[in-house]
Amino acid sequence: MSDDPHHPRLRIRVVFGERGMIGPGKADLLDGIARHGSIAAAGREMGMSYKRAWELIGTLNAMFHAPLVTRTRGGAGGGGAVLTETGHEVLALYRGVEAGAAEAGERQIATLRGLLRDIPDGK
């Protein structure tokens, strides 16, 4: 979609043992909610069913000591969802890990990329 297939991408998942984990999916979802103010809209944007988005948010909320997303039902516009302070914090921390890792691994990744076989078939 909007990602350059020629540039290596780093997908990072932080695993907290049995307590859960957070990766690109949940992060992007939080991001979408922050931008749209709606679980449904965020899910739609990334081609994810409302149900799945809702479930992910549920696990995220249960995972931290305070919910990351608060929801409102009914009302003008039908309701909506917003990131709590903790929500913004967690998202920022995750993005920080991503950015730091990308920078720290820049050299190795470039070298790795150079070792790849030339594209076998341009489709």
Next chain:
Amino acid sequence: MSDDPHHPRLRIRVVFGERGMIGPGKADLLDGIARHGSIAAAGREMGMSYKRAWELIGTLNAMFHAPLVTRTRGGAGGGGAVLTETGHEVLALYRGVEAGAAEAGERQIATLRGLLRDIPDGK
């Protein structure tokens, strides 16, 4: 198995667009082959079927401009597999990315860990 569930772990996957990707699974497999000199033994060690291990090695070999693993059939001991120079190089680069990311994200991850909910059930 040997991973401390209390300490957050970073799982990193380097994605090269359509050309493939490398993550913990393939890296550990390469590692096992380097240590055991056998695809089968490496697979066994990580509870992976020989077939799956063999397939992963196949995609890895096809992914880079030179094979990462060379195999020998028959002979004393039935055969075996060893990492090529490129194989060692790729593994080292991936481990480097992992290490760099872990170090770079140390702060954020610790903070994230502090935001987790207290364990709900000690099992």
Next chain:
DNA sequence: GTGCGATATGTTTCGTGGAACATATCTGAA
């Protein structure tokens, strides 16, 4: 009090990755 738009959940269907199973093949050693 009806409609709208979003959250909230349950149920069922379905595709896919992996496990399990089954062989075939290779070659040095005994």
Next chain:
DNA sequence: TTCAGATATGTTCCACGAAACATATCGCAC
């Protein structure tokens, strides 16, 4: 010339997660 132990591959089966489908609920606006 048989055996051992590893690579090499195809086929079938099944669990699990996600998608699809189906409702229910909420509350402001009109």
